[in-house]
Amino acid sequence: QQQVKQSPQSLIVQKGGISIINCAYENTAFDYFPWYQQFPGKGPALLIAIRPDVSEKKEGRFTISFNKSAKQFSLHIMDSQPGDSATYFCAAGKTTNAGKSTFGDGTTLTVKP
């Protein structure tokens, strides 16, 4: 049973456009929702994260929107750039339990110049 479902699997966006990646989770005990960015041949790197007490968090061109009642959260990349081309993973975790983090299957984003 997959606890975090991520969509789409792949995404192609024109330079300057908005990239949107969605995730849905099942376990209401999760209280930490990070997004990771992974370039080919590299390990994932934390991009931005949100806790369920806020509905939105913005860092530069990256925004997380969080809908607690729907158990969904999404990553928005504004003014997408070719350098944003990477695989993005959402995750959900419980800050009091080290063994309960779970990842989505990833979205491969291609930003065309």
Added chain:
Amino acid sequence: NAGVTQTPKFRILKIGQSMTLQCTQDMNHNYMYWYRQDPGMGLKLIYYSVGAGITDKGEVPNGYNVSRSTTEDFPLRLELAAPSQTSVYFCASSITPGGTEAFFGQGTRLTVV
């Protein structure tokens, strides 16, 4: 500032062989994790540790073993390698539980033939 260092970067094993994937971190993090990443899939937690001397199973522990004798090191042992263990392995560490703000190594690409 090294962060999380994994060795080796690549390895080819024959079926039935054993090996140890090394992981060390220099951030004095208590929490460490081993994940495997299969193509088109998210990261699956193999084992985790909440501190020296304490380890626990994650989602996919079968065929693996870990130890944590020091805060810095968290090696992953594969006994009797099988083709199903062909994957990319990532080690990560975090200062808080739940995988929050985790830092990842660059990964070990393992092929079992």
